[in-house]
Amino acid sequence: MPYVMVQIPNPSASESPLPRSVPTSADVARLAGVSRATVSYVLNNTDAVRISEPTRRRVREAARELGYVPHAAARSLRAGYSRMVLTPAPSFAAGPLYTRFLSELQWALGRLDYTVVQYGSVGLRGDEAARAWAELRPVAVLAPGSDLGPQGVEVLKRSGARAVVTLGPEAVEGAHALLADQERVGRSAVRHLYDRGRRRIGVVVPAEEGLDAFSAPRLAGARRAVHGTDAAVTELPLAYEERDAARLAARWASLGLDAVFTYNDEYAMLLMRALQDEGLAIPGDAAVIGADDLMLGRLLRPRLSTVHLELPSGRDLAALVDRAVHDPGAAPERHKVLGAAVVHRESS
């Protein structure tokens, strides 16, 4: 073993134990007895230049010995570009659907040699967020449309982002768009209830912060579904906790509703349980439909009807990003990505 780190006992705790500075390629060069250029050639396997095998070995050895790790910032500064794809870290409210999507995307982009970075932009809104992201000079940005206006897109592009892709209900000027039509989710759900003969339909709207971007359009879609018919939609605020659900269930009879679209499957489980505990029959007294088509819906009794959402495959999206990076001048693509198909089970 060429190098052994010695643990120095350190009584005065405020002193760093080994303030050895971070090794640079110059250090590697010095140790190997070559120039920094050679180090760079060797470590990057540059094939335009031929380096003798003994030299290569010496350089690699020196790098290993010093624990040399190249400095990404310096490299991308020099190179003028990076392969970082930036996406905002999801808020805590993100469901398993989005988590899974993100992880698939990461995998797919990784295969194309991009590095996905989730930026923890807490409390940054709109252009402020865009500027913060732009500082990292990502080659591409993927963000919910609600986080990014046209000016945000412009900021990102002007600072070198070759592809900006938004995910949301509507396209943002200048960016590629994955159109996730949340309204359609509500429309499909409520139309289904209407088709099953229900006329007084409740729509759960989560009380939790940060879900408005989804719940508002879902509610709007629900309203649209019954517009001009003899049916009516009632908004039902609901916090994700047993007590609030019990409260709502207790009021159920007085509300005079015969069906409910619960925003998603998790709220469906919550409310369904409360209704059943209240002695109400499902779907007899209340038809219930959720959304997201999570596993748990299949496990409920009666089995939960739901709206199945199809997010874009990670591979397709990765391909879109790659295409856009290679040809930043191309016209923005628009893709409908949210197949909203009602899955009729037993609760409706």
Add this chain to the structure above:
Amino acid sequence: MPYVMVQIPNPSASESPLPRSVPTSADVARLAGVSRATVSYVLNNTDAVRISEPTRRRVREAARELGYVPHAAARSLRAGYSRMVLTPAPSFAAGPLYTRFLSELQWALGRLDYTVVQYGSVGLRGDEAARAWAELRPVAVLAPGSDLGPQGVEVLKRSGARAVVTLGPEAVEGAHALLADQERVGRSAVRHLYDRGRRRIGVVVPAEEGLDAFSAPRLAGARRAVHGTDAAVTELPLAYEERDAARLAARWASLGLDAVFTYNDEYAMLLMRALQDEGLAIPGDAAVIGADDLMLGRLLRPRLSTVHLELPSGRDLAALVDRAVHDPGAAPERHKVLGAAVVHRESS
């Protein structure tokens, strides 16, 4: 409006529309008629130097006009210092518990002016991952201990990370540790079952990849709980899908078990449903206990017994990181962070 971007129709799609290069502080300086130093002073509100108000205004105006965004890499290269806290992006298997924890942490570190970045390290293992992270020169790294060995920690520290915090069952040499004792989860669960008089205890082990780091110690803990007693533990592989659960439920009688610890609440719901569909009574024929104390457990009937896990608060952990960054020489801290308390409900 001082600057209007003109959208140029672009028939030959392979040509970039406006290959305007990214504005630098030099561009801002030029436009404002000052030096780059002055630009830096103004935009960073450097108080060691006094700049006249008119100049400030001109500089800011120019920056706005050009859409100037500072280059983080260049800045931190020069400064030799960044405020980036890096953490690997969770694998898709991460549950709501961890997601919530991460988002809390992000918020708390944000308040301390750190930027949290989740690195999408797909398929990178061990030291390879550590090197990839080290390239970004984060000031601190928070990672599951399973992703990071002692050498990984060494690599990170040597490349300037002032704090490395691992989260996992055991401490890693050189790093601060949040000790999440997964074994204890299994031990508590199975001891509970034992105390309730059960002797032939099944332990579900998820078939899904990437959960071994949690499931293996939980199983080990389960084994330990009954070691030296008259009870026996049987390992039950289970995929997270209805069919596999049904298969297991059908075999149930032949297994001769009277209780099961299901790894977590979600697998509990899956298996409980299958057992009930098979006509088995819970807890009569089979006592069930999960883990994680998710909302869904409270919604099941019978209500699910579970092991409540207490992850460290985001604020506490942020404070630890901040402390470690300020005093990298201090001895590694060890914190037990996983309160594992049995919550006895109706299923056991």
Add this chain to the structure above:
DNA sequence: TTGAAAGCGATACCAC
């Protein structure tokens, strides 16, 4: 109050 210039770490062109 402002400007010139050094230098952070890595890369790639051009000489030797």
Add this chain to the structure above:
DNA sequence: GTGGTATCGCTTTCAA
């Protein structure tokens, strides 16, 4: 084959 060296964008000391 290998070594100087200019350069990426930014900060900061020192002079003016």
